Amino acid sequence: MALRRWTTLGRPGRGGTRWGVRKRSTAVAVAVVAMALMLGGVVLLVLLQASLVRATDAAARQRTLDVMAEMEDLNVADLRAYVVETAHAGQFVQVLDAGGSVIAASDPEIANAPLSAQRPAPGQTITQDVSSLPSIGDNDDYHIVSVGTRTGTGNHTVVVAQAEQIQADTISTVAWFMLGATPLLLLTVAISVWLLVGRSLRQVERIRGQVARINAERLDGRVDVPPTNDELHALALTMNTMLDRLQASDSEQRRFVSDASHELRSPLATLKAGVEIAAADPTGAMWLQMKDVLAEETARMSFLVEDLLTLAKANDGGLKIEQKDVDLDDVLDQEIRRLRSTSRKQISVDLVPARMRGDARRLAQVLRNVLDNAERHALTRIAVDLHTSGDQVVITVDNDGDPIPVVDRDRIFERFVRLDGSRSREGGGSGLGLAIASGIVAAHHGTIRATDAPEGLCRFEIAFPAPDAAAQTAALSPGGARRHGNQTSGRR
Numbered sequence: 001m002a003l004r005r006w007t008t009l010g011r012p013g014r015g016g017t018r019w020g021v022r023k024r025s026t027a028v029a030v031a032v033v034a035m036a037l038m039l040g041g042v043v044l045l046v047l048l049q050a051s052l053v054r055a056t057d058a059a060a061r062q063r064t065l066d067v068m069a070e071m072e073d074l075n076v077a078d079l080r081a082y083v084v085e086t087a088h089a090g091q092f093v094q095v096l097d098a099g100g101s102v103i104a105a106s107d108p109e110i111a112n113a114p115l116s117a118q119r120p121a122p123g124q125t126i127t128q129d130v131s132s133l134p135s136i137g138d139n140d141d142y143h144i145v146s147v148g149t150r151t152g153t154g155n156h157t158v159v160v161a162q163a164e165q166i167q168a169d170t171i172s173t174v175a176w177f178m179l180g181a182t183p184l185l186l187l188t189v190a191i192s193v194w195l196l197v198g199r200s201l202r203q204v205e206r207i208r209g210q211v212a213r214i215n216a217e218r219l220d221g222r223v224d225v226p227p228t229n230d231e232l233h234a235l236a237l238t239m240n241t242m243l244d245r246l247q248a249s250d251s252e253q254r255r256f257v258s259d260a261s262h263e264l265r266s267p268l269a270t271l272k273a274g275v276e277i278a279a280a281d282p283t284g285a286m287w288l289q290m291k292d293v294l295a296e297e298t299a300r301m302s303f304l305v306e307d308l309l310t311l312a313k314a315n316d317g318g319l320k321i322e323q324k325d326v327d328l329d330d331v332l333d334q335e336i337r338r339l340r341s342t343s344r345k346q347i348s349v350d351l352v353p354a355r356m357r358g359d360a361r362r363l364a365q366v367l368r369n370v371l372d373n374a375e376r377h378a379l380t381r382i383a384v385d386l387h388t389s390g391d392q393v394v395i396t397v398d399n400d401g402d403p404i405p406v407v408d409r410d411r412i413f414e415r416f417v418r419l420d421g422s423r424s425r426e427g428g429g430s431g432l433g434l435a436i437a438s439g440i441v442a443a444h445h446g447t448i449r450a451t452d453a454p455e456g457l458c459r460f461e462i463a464f465p466a467p468d469a470a471a472q473t474a475a476l477s478p479g480g481a482r483r484h485g486n487q488t489s490g491r492r
Contacts (some may be wrong), residue, residue: 022194025197048174056162080104087107093160115159130142186233204235269299307432307436319443324358325355325357326357328363339372343375356466366440371384373434379401393463400457413437
């Protein structure tokens with residue numbers, strides 16, 4: 001039994017059940033915060049422990065210094081009174097003589113036996129940590145500081161035992177507080193991330209739902225753009241831009257199919273009628289009369305299909321362009337010679353040697369289409385110019401026919417576009433020549449546009465990227481001569 005797969009957010013997908021973005025985001029956020037809290041808690045407890053240890057040692061040392069300062073000016077009785085009066089909970093103080101006997105103590109419980117066996121020399125300090133004070137039956141941990149000193153009556157030792165229970169209680173309290181607060185903090189993070197991601201995904205789900213309702217019959221649909229100016233705003237704009245392109249492409253494709261069908265209908269109808277008429281004549285005489293017409297319509301349909309195929313390849317990037325060094329002036333000169341052999345128009349030419357990288361056969365097709373278009377609409381003369389301008393090789397083709405209206409100068413490079421009756425099928429054009437030229441020029445990284453010549457003539461301008469200066473110099477003829485022509489095409 002096949003497993004059912006889901007594609008919506010948060011539903012089972014390939015490989016079994018998977019969490020959605022909302023659950024994964026929440027889980028990751030909680031896991032990251034938990035790890036951060038754990039690491040931070042450990043570091044905090046270690047630092048707190050070290051700080052409390054330093055504070056305990058500092059307090060014990062300071063107490064020894066205070067007692068030593070009092071020993072300089074007080075007698076034994078006064079010293080005992082001072083030690084008792086300044087005593088506080090969690091701290092024991094003893095003053096030992098050179099023999100280790102207790103001469104002063106902060107508490108009667110420690111008045112009989114020394115708290116430490118350490119006997120540092122005068123000016124020396126010894127510290128130790130003990131787990132209990134057996135002499136008084138105290139099982140708490142203590143930090144003991146012993147300092148040796150010399151007075152007028154001899155050597156003495158000041159012993160201060162500082163309880164570490166407060167330190168342990170502080171660490172324990174902080175640890176328990178963190179342990180209790182962590183679940184609450186993680187719950188707060190989980191709820192916050194869940195709500196925030198859910199709110200964001202509602203916008204995504206709305207966009208997904210709106211896109212899902214758009215199909216081939218409803219390409220005019222668009223998604224709502226949230227006024228948030230964030231990633232979701234950009235996503236909605238991108239989706240609408242994509243839908244605009246899809247709708248434009250669909251409209252262009254439908255128009256292309258319609259125009260292609262219209263163009264093919266006429267030669268097909270002629271062929272069908274001619275075949276039926278010829279087949280109805282048993283003598284074969286009608287076939288002899290119709291064969292030239294049928295051959296002409298067949299050639300016309302063949303050229304049209306070839307143009308459609310070339311244009312389709314150019315539009316989808318499937319047009320194969322050879323990258324070879326091409327003498328563009330030679331290609332243009334060859335096409336001008338062909339045009340002069342069939343045209344009665346006056347053709348003037350001004351060429352300079354120019355080389356580029358490209359496909360000579362395809363470039364010839366571009367130039368032929370543009371020159372044929374100029375010849376079709378020129379009244380008496382055509383002017384062709386090839387020159388270099390900066391980093392470009394520029395070809396201009398002028399004719400003295402009516403200039404193309406500004407509003408139509410981009411549209412004429414679309415498929416099956418004829419601006420008026422003079423640009424009709426009967427005039428020799430299928431409406432594909434300039435579209436094919438535009439596609440081939442674009443494949444060579446060039447541009448083609450319709451404009452006006454300075455003399456008011458109708459002009460087509462084609463520009464290709466020029467090679468580097470060294471290659472351009474190598475391409476020039478020895479004398480750097482230009483080619484000129486009027487009614488002939490010879491080189492000078």
